[in-house]
Amino acid sequence: xxxxxxxxxxxxxxxxxxxxxxxxxxxxxxxxxxxxxxxxxxxxxxxxxxxxxxxxxxxxxxxxxxxxxxxxxxxxxxxxxxxxxxxxxxxxxxxxxxxxxxxxxxxxxxxxxxxxxxxxxxxxxxxxxxxxxxxxxxxxxxxxxxxxxxxxxxxxxxxxxxxxxxxxxxxxxxxxxxxxxxxxxxxxxxx
Numbered sequence: 001x002x003x004x005x006x007x008x009x010x011x012x013x014x015x016x017x018x019x020x021x022x023x024x025x026x027x028x029x030x031x032x033x034x035x036x037x038x039x040x041x042x043x044x045x046x047x048x049x050x051x052x053x054x055x056x057x058x059x060x061x062x063x064x065x066x067x068x069x070x071x072x073x074x075x076x077x078x079x080x081x082x083x084x085x086x087x088x089x090x091x092x093x094x095x096x097x098x099x100x101x102x103x104x105x106x107x108x109x110x111x112x113x114x115x116x117x118x119x120x121x122x123x124x125x126x127x128x129x130x131x132x133x134x135x136x137x138x139x140x141x142x143x144x145x146x147x148x149x150x151x152x153x154x155x156x157x158x159x160x161x162x163x164x165x166x167x168x169x170x171x172x173x174x175x176x177x178x179x180x181x182x183x184x185x186x187x188x189x190x191x
Contacts, residue, residue, distance in 0.1 A: 022047065022113065023173040026144060027054035030111055033142045033167045033181050036060035039108035042099065042134065043067050044092050047074055049081050051111060066107075068095060093123055096130040106136035112143045116151045128152065132160060132184075141182040146175045152182060161185050 022030075027050045034041065037059030046052050046067045055065065062084040069075040075089040090098040092114055110131050116124055131141060141162075145151040150164055157164055163185040169178045 022050045022144075022177075023170070024050065024054070026170045026173045026177050026179070027051045028058075029168050029170055029177075029179045030142055030144060031055045031058040031060075033179050034058070034060075034109045034111050034140070036065075036109065040064045040106070041066065041109045041111060042107045043111045043113075044095070044131070045069065045113035046078060047113060049078050051113065052078070052082060052085070055111065066099065068092065068098065092127045092130075095127070096133060099134060106139065107134050108136055108139050110135060110139070110141045112141060114143070116143065117145060117147050117149065125156070128156070128160060132162070135184075137184065139183070142179065143182065144177045144179050146177055148178070151180055157182070 030051050031054035034055060035058075036055045039060070041055060041060055041064060043052060043055070043065065046069055049067075052065070052067060056062070062082070066086045066088060067075075067078055067082070068088045068090055069078055070089070070091045072089055075087055078085075079087045088098055112131070114127065116127075119127075135141065143151045150157075150166070152160075152162070152164055154164075161184055162182045164180050164182045167179040167181050170176060
């Protein structure tokens, strides 16, 4: 399981954005926050599939789960590991070209392992704009970070009309991680 991760890390450490694959406690926390049963889910940056497994364990349906992986080696690995799940090879910066709401319908949940705090601001804004366009009106984005800061800065959250809630901190992950849940701020829409 670790070999595909290590190879991806060696090829592009900035793209991977982690020193180790997500641990099982972080994966469970992400799945718990996603509440995947009966929902259409897009997982961005699934890596070795640890969070994917947790989503399946929590009731995600294979035919309602889409994985978007940029690294071809990891995508191939995921395709063999999860042959009944839609694995898409591509970059989150062009997600709207790879998955359109017309083709896949709106997603209820997007689970992201993207290193948002390591990204250029323009890339982050572009990706978030595309992700929220793929989410249904009541959809949620689940994102983790290794930082004490929110993965989406409050000023950017306001710009997108979303609100974030820190769900939990996993101290027994390497490094410790925080899980955040973002949804549209319906109260702000009314005002």
